[in-house]
Amino acid sequence: MITFDQVTKYYGETLGVNELDFSVQDGEFLVMLGPTGAGKTTTLNLISGVIKPSSGDIFFNDDLINPVSPRKRNVSFVFQDFILYPNMTVEENIAFPLHSPVRDFDEEEIMDRAHKVASTLSIDSHLKKHPPNLSGGEQQRVGIARALVRDPIIFLMDEPLSNLDAKIKENLSSELKRLQEVRGDTFFYVTHDQSLALSLADRLIVLRNGKIAQMGDPLSLYNDPNSVFVARFLTQPEVNLLPCSYDGNVCQLDGVSGSIGVSPEKHSLEAGSYLLCGFLPKDLELLTTEGDLESQTNGEISLHEAQVRQVRFLGADQVVTVDVDQASLDVIVSPGTNLAVGDTVQIKWNTKDAFFFDDATGERVG
Numbered sequence: 211m212i213t214f215d216q217v218t219k220y221y222g223e224t225l226g227v228n229e230l231d232f233s234v235q236d237g238e239f240l241v242m243l244g245p246t247g248a249g250k251t252t253t254l255n256l257i258s259g260v261i262k263p264s265s266g267d268i269f270f271n272d273d274l275i276n277p278v279s280p281r282k283r284n285v286s287f288v289f290q291d292f293i294l295y296p297n298m299t300v301e302e303n304i305a306f307p308l309h310s311p312v313r314d315f316d317e318e319e320i321m322d323r324a325h326k327v328a329s330t331l332s333i334d335s336h337l338k339k340h341p342p343n344l345s346g347g348e349q350q351r352v353g354i355a356r357a358l359v360r361d362p363i364i365f366l367m368d369e370p371l372s373n374l375d376a377k378i379k380e381n382l383s384s385e386l387k388r389l390q391e392v393r394g395d396t397f398f399y400v401t402h403d404q405s406l407a408l409s410l411a412d413r414l415i416v417l418r419n420g421k422i423a424q425m426g427d428p429l430s431l432y433n434d435p436n437s438v439f440v441a442r443f444l445t446q447p448e449v450n451l452l453p454c455s456y457d458g459n460v461c462q463l464d465g466v467s468g469s470i471g472v473s474p475e476k477h478s479l480e481a482g483s484y485l486l487c488g489f490l491p492k493d494l495e496l497l498t499t500e501g502d503l504e505s506q507t508n509g510e511i512s513l514h515e516a517q518v519r520q521v522r523f524l525g526a527d528q529v530v531t532v533d534v535d536q537a538s539l540d541v542i543v544s545p546g547t548n549l550a551v552g553d554t555v556q557i558k559w560n561t562k563d564a565f566f567f568d569d570a571t572g573e574r575v576g
């Protein structure tokens with residue numbers, strides 16, 4: 211287990227990470243998600259030891275490792291732009307870390323390990339080739355194999371799939387996930403890619419300006435974001451945000467001739483506050499027929515007339531953008547739904563699904 215206790219890192223005047231407090235559990239797939247410059251690489255470098263905290267402590271189990279040199283930390287790093295040795299074969303590249311003088315394996319054991327890991331990553335047919343003769347995706351596999359050949363306490367992965375085509379990225383990420391599960395390794399993977407983060411993580415840390423914005427399992431973060439930042443960063447299509455004011459009874463929407471009810475058991479809002487009301491695109495519904503309308507209307511649910519502005523087919527579902535008075539909202543609908551630009555529909559929102567954020571701070575308030 212690795213623990214960060216109030217770890218801050220400054221580069222001169224620039225803040226890298228700010229009072230990080232979290233731990234990596236043995237055997238978990240931890241993902242840190244954040245935009246460029248959030249401090250992800252800094253966090254990994256603090257674990258590998260190539261940089262030291264400006265303040266705060268890092269522990270491996272109960273041992274304070276601040277003073278321990280990188281070579282003695284036994285971590286394995288995979289980068290976005292790692293360098294394979296072009297004059298060595300794939301086999302030699304993969305085996306390379308095992309030749310380090312601090313490890314003593316005999317040659318047979320080294321090759322055995324290299325071949326096993328090559329086979330798990332389906333590059334065993336390329337063992338005698340040189341990296342320049344491989345595709346980008348194959349080279350990335352070699353890079354990952356070179357990291358996996360070792361037996362470190364943790365694998366640190368710094369966006370290793372970011373440069374790959376979508377399809378290869380998808381395949382390789384699901385293989386990584388499977389490998390981690392089968393081997394029981396501890397992975398700490400950092401990325402700016404929200405869909406990758408959600409699909410890989412056992413646990414997710416959202417990082418913003420060097421600070422932890424929210425941490426938890428991906429589903430809870432998705433369904434229960436603590437701020438506008440987390441809600442927007444995790445969703446694609448993005449969460450719908452409607453400015454509104456709470457009059458003590460309902461939320462009056464700006465630019466929309468309607469209001470959204472507040473469910474007292476779920477939302478505790480202050481009368482007179484100015485808010486952003488959030489609905490996930492999956493939580494909204496579009497209704498087209500009269501029958502639907504009658505059966506659906508009750509206290510918790512509001513209906514509003516809307517015009518279809520755009521329909522995007524995504525395969526498993528479609529995203530429909532509708533205009534509701536001055537507002538525009540994205541709604542995920544099943545692919546069978548037959549809607550065309552210009553259609554008039556009813557949009558249905560359920561009070562229970564609404565998030566409320568403070569308009570000024572972006573913090574979740576209800």
Ligand SMILES: Nc1ncnc2c1ncn2[C@@H]1O[C@H](COP(=O)(O)OP(=O)(O)O)[C@@H](O)[C@H]1O
Pocket residue numbers: 221224225226227244245246247248249250251252253
């Ligand atoms: N070696 C460095 N010298 C100065 N500033 C740095 C250095 N490395 C990172 N930073 C700064 O620290 C912040 C966090 O950077 P980084 O950890 O690389 O973020 P990320 O990996 O999330 O993109 C950024 O503002 C970045 O400019």
Ligand SMILES: [Mg+2]
Pocket residue numbers: 250251252368
């Ligand atoms: Mg980085």
